[in-house]
Amino acid sequence: MEEQLKIDFEKKLKDFSYSDQEKKFRETNFKEFLKKGFPNRKLENWKFSDLNQIIKSNIGELTFYNDYKKENQIDKIELISELEHNKIIIVDGKIEKIDFKFEDKDKIEVLVEQGEETIKENINSLINLNNAFSNKFCKIIIKKNYSLKKPLVIYHLTNKNTQSKNTNSRIDFKLEENACLILIDIFKDNSEKNFLNIYYNFELDKSSILKNYKIDKSINNNIKYSYNNVKQEANSISETFILSSGSKFFKNEINCDLLGQHSSAFVNGIFDLDDENHHEIKSNINHLVENTKSYQLVKSVLEKKSKAVYQGKIFVSSEAQKTDGYQLSNAILLSENSEFNAKPELEIYADDVKCSHGSSSGSLDENSIFYLMSRGLNYKEAKKLLINGFLLDVIEKITDEDIKNLIKNLLGVKE
């Protein structure tokens, strides 16, 4: 793999005329990735999901070079029709379109950056890989006091002929003071056996609101990793909801640094898994100042040989008094071979805090099934009703009504 990496990286440097700064940034990240390789179970964060093994057994040999000069056909793409939205279309890691057609043009700025001056230490190797190979570093700034009129949907698409490739995409967002963004990630895969690596940075200035809904519903054989790095100033709110379902493997990692007082982070998710799918949510909520709040709720419904992992970390620094941190996960295992792993981590250095965690897993309650069947529902209907009921309270955590209904429709939850 190392040889392939080197060939592909050199080809990339040759084909694109990067500035010295960008070239240096990419090279440094590339070297870091070569040194670290794909994450494996020796790393605590990856002990339930050995990505190195997962790539080997599902994809085999990966290639890393993508021809970004060629245009992708995007006019035939099936878009969400239920709600009006702005859109960014990414095909095989290349941003093909950025369209804020519902918004005031002077309130949104789109920049192309050249990579950071300094490289942060201790970031995971997939961020290095992303920095080395992603097409462009795009930054979107939402201006002060502006709330987008419609949500922004980012479509992550893959082409049919793309196979055994790694694609990388990165977008940075800055929400200025009191700005508000609803961001929906939709994944649609026409390809097989690829590794998609997605990296978002969010800077949330004072009193800004970010709502990010990630919807992985359509069935595909790809392997995905997504990393949200969120920095939050005072009174800002971040809400992340993940519907983790369709991909072969998907790990969503959310890092929230609560840097300003009265900032809050919400991470909620559903694992709705079948076959041998293996998904993970890893959160790091860092309470770094006084009076911050975090809330996490993850529910899983696991069929066949599927496997879900939830590693939720709440870190409370010694300054972060009056922290309110909560996390809960519940799983229904529908088969003897399905598996749920929860690893709650609470690392607390302040003494006046309210933090709790809980986790449960079990099978569907047969007595409840019998009760519903005795009222005329067949087994399938009874099971569906119970599962919908089980998932309802996490769906209710979605604060945007349109998205809530969209998710309900996707899951077939009726009211």
Added chain:
Amino acid sequence: MLKINNLSAKIDNKSILQDFKLEINPGEVHAIMGPNGSGKSTLSNILSGKKGYDVTGEVLFENNDLFSLETEERAHKGIFLAFQYPLEIPGVNTNVFLKTSLNAIKKARGEKELDAIQFLKLVKEKAKELKFDEEKLSRQLNVGFSGGEKKKNEILQMSILNPKLSILDETDSGLDIDALKTVADGVNALRKKNNSFLIITHYQRLLEYIKPDFVHVLMNGKIIKSGGPELALELEKKGYENIN
């Protein structure tokens, strides 16, 4: 309507019902009384199709072999069990559940399903009759309901589904006297020429409000005595031990 012939039931090789016989005709109300552990709940579970019992013998419901029918098919045919301990179903709205249930039964019978407006009209009417707090209908099924409210909810379901044979498994336990009267009124309102009831109870109390046509005493899995309503009074006086 219901014919039970030589029904024996075992659970984990422990015998619970032995050569149980009972016949219920259309319009009749039968009460089964018996001490704890006599097999009362087993009988209601078996009739409504709960798994986990080894059974022999025969049960016919309107000449259908009951054991060849799944739980939901028995409901479609008109058997209803009011549970001794109604279950709490988190996340499932009571109204949604009632409508799903009623329409599943209607669909199976080839009848026209009710739309939302027709259903709400029906459920409001029935809730009013049973003095069931309408606000509770928009809550999650039985979640946070008191014991009495759960039992009333069973009777509400019964009156909406309008079954041919209703089995009431200790519906009176845990009810205060007002709730008991309301429940009894609900049952009496459903008493018609073709609707039959099997009322399972410890105490004679409920039978003051719902007058049974027949009373049977169940002990150690067998009916040891049958009679009219007066048998319930006798039981109350003498106790189960001295009934023979």
